[in-house]
Amino acid sequence: MKELKAFLIVVLVTGAIYWGVEPYAHSILHPHVEPANFDFAKEDTTLAKTNVEKAEAALKAAQTSGDKSIIDGATKTLENAKAELEKYSTFWADINSIDLSKGDAASGANLVAAAGCTACHSIKSAGFEPAMDDKSASEAYGVAPPDLSNIGYLYDGKFLAALIKDPAMALKVTHKFNDTNPFPMTAFYGAGGDLNQEIADLVAYFKSIAPKEMSDRDVFIESCARCHDMKYVNVFANGNKQSIANYLGMTPPDLSMYIRSRSELYLNNFINDTQKMLPGTSMPRVGLNEKAQKQVIEYMREAGDSKKEERETTGIYIMIYFAILSVFAWAWKRKIWSKLH
Known part of the structure; x- marks a missing residue:
């Protein structure tokens, strides 16, 4: 009977901590935020x-x-x-x-050169090679400008339009960049025609040249590896690390173990809107569409927590083992003590 009382006390205390104290502490340290919204x-x-x-x-x-x-x-x-x-x-x-349905890809293709996109960006799938290597580009701009071949796959049309029109606003870094410290990518003021139509044409063009599918690894590299390493899978930032650190105000962390050191929910919300999870951070919003964001998180899981299912299954087996062991221990105790009473 004493053992049962001790067991019940342990269960009650553990339950109070697990379902009471821990959630309360979590709510204070990590206040609730609305879930990731791709609108x-x-x-x-x-x-x-x-x-x-x-x-x-x-x-x-x-x-x-x-x-x-x-x-x-x-x-x-x-x-x-x-x-x-x-x-x-x-x-x-x-x-x-902006009526994106009226975008004309052919006009957008002409605009890419007229608007000066290829002065900084490459579009390798369309034959536009980078003006300089990634190291030199990151030293010039802080971070190497991305190749634009796949942005139509990574972003939805509305965000792509926002990114073209005013990148600092779309990426939510206006608190860091201003008139005295301008964002490396300038806002698009048009090439002489109707601004909204030109943006729609550019979006249509980037959507037309985008691949239908990309691997999880390629999506991660396109989305994250201009700044971040993920050494577990031999992915390294493709620019000058010191220039990137100066640009962001700190050295971007290696993401190999972020799937385990942060929850999947946290990563979903953070990638979707960095300012919601870490107000004032210099890290731009990533802006991925829902499909691409899922691929990034899946690749982070593959890199940093590839044994998750095996680990969880082993945990269940261990719990079953201890449950069976408890039955045998109780039976053995009854047998031994029954001879002493």
Whole structure:
């Protein structure tokens, strides 16, 4: 009977920690955020509205304190949050006004040269080779400009339009880059015609030259390996590491074990919107469509947690073993102690 009581106490304490303390601690350290949303217009405006609501609540709390410096800081934060909401609402309204269905791939092909895309970017599938090697390019721009052959596969049309129109806004790095510190890729102001039509034509062109399928490894390399290593599978950043570190403000981490050190949910949300998970980070939004993002995470799992199924199965076997062992231990104890009473 004493053993049963001790067992029940252990179960209750463990249960309280596992289902009570741990979730509470997690909610404090990792506050709930909305799940990844691949409608980036809705994602950005929703996050901006949430930030305004948080800033309003913080201002009310500051006013209660009566501390002028705290109130002034909270007021400034609220003003900035409202400005961000206005900025993203206007930006995505402009993007939504572009009729991508009217894009003409042939016109887009002509625009690629006229708009100067190939001055920085290669499009190897269309015969445009890079103007310089990756190391030199990263030293010039901070990070090597990507080849554009596959961007029609990686991004949906609306995000691609946003990326062409104003890359700093689409990638959510306007807090880092401004008029005095301009983003390496300039906004597209048109090549003399109707701006919205030209953007639609460029999107149509990039969609037309994109492959129908890509391997998980190729998607990861295209999406992540301009900055990040993944040494477990011999993937290394394709530029000057010091230039990349200067560009981002820190050396980008190796991603080999990120599938295990971060949860899959965290990675999904972070890749989808870096600012939602880590406000103020210098890492740009990746902007992948849902299919490409799943491929990136699957490749990270293959690289860093290839034994997951085997490990989980082994865990079940161990639990079964201990359950059987407990039965035999209890039976043995009953047998031994029955002779002493």
